[in-house]
């Protein structure tokens with residue numbers, strides 16, 4: 001199990017009777033559900049940072065339909081078949097992908113971190129053997145050069161802290177959306193659709209070198225308005241689009257929907 005770092009004093013934490021504690025006497029209880037909140041009040045910008053309960057529930061309902069299984073499959077092909085070191089899913093949300101990564105990388109040496117306690121509460125239900133933490137990607141409660149692999153799916157890249165916790169030679173896997181992703185949905189929501197695809201290189205520097213980049217594209221047919229509403233609620237379009245446009249997306253039921261993802265892998269350069 002990866003060693004956790006006390007968010008108050010940076011000393012190692014040890015687990016005793018469902019409480020993580022450090023030598024300085026800082027204590028963090030593990031919730032009955034199996035996750036630990038290591039986000040200190042002074043490091044929170046709001047009372048409930050990150051995705052709210054409705055977004056988390058929508059993501060679970062949509063992902064559990066397995067529409068995005070081809071993406072999970074493409075990612076798992078890039079992972080070793082056997083565990084090869086500690087790993088982190090950063091901004092893991094409600095853990096659908098994390099649970100799948102654990103099948104290759106091992107649950108005992110995996111950490112799922114999200115700033116949303118609703119997300120981590122839901123994730124902890126999926127797999128009790130992973131270490132689930134409420135924490136910020138900007139202040140990872142993990143030690144320098146401790147992670148063999150960091151995965152970041154559809155979440156902001158916290159370059160400095162990822163560079164800090166990755167071992168030299170370790171791997172960063174980033175997933176974002178490509179220009180064709182959910183095009184009919186975006187056309188229904190906006191008068192003008194932006195055409196740029198994601199590129200993690202823009203957020204990284206010479207501490208990372210690109211290994212490869214792969215586009216993953218497939219289609220599926222949403223078969224209910226509820227499915228489309230859940231899909232909308234789990235994406236940033238939830239905040240951006242006009243309420244009148246959002247109310248109207250049921251018309252896309254039964255129509256082909258393209259998915260377009262970009263998987264990029266980077267190696268942490270030897271410093």
Ligand SMILES: C[S@@+](CC[C@H](N)C(=O)[O-])C[C@H]1O[C@@H](n2cnc3c(N)ncnc32)[C@H](O)[C@@H]1O
Pocket residue numbers: 049050051059090091092093094095096097113114115116119135136137138152153154155156234
């Ligand atoms: C679009 S969701 C992706 C969730 C998951 N990776 C997935 O693909 O299902 C983005 C996640 O980033 C989390 N997040 C936002 N700001 C964060 C931060 N500063 N540190 C850690 N997680 C954060 C949100 O709470 C949310 O769960």
Ligand SMILES: [Zn+2]
Pocket residue numbers: 006007008009010011022023024025026
């Ligand atoms: Zn401490």
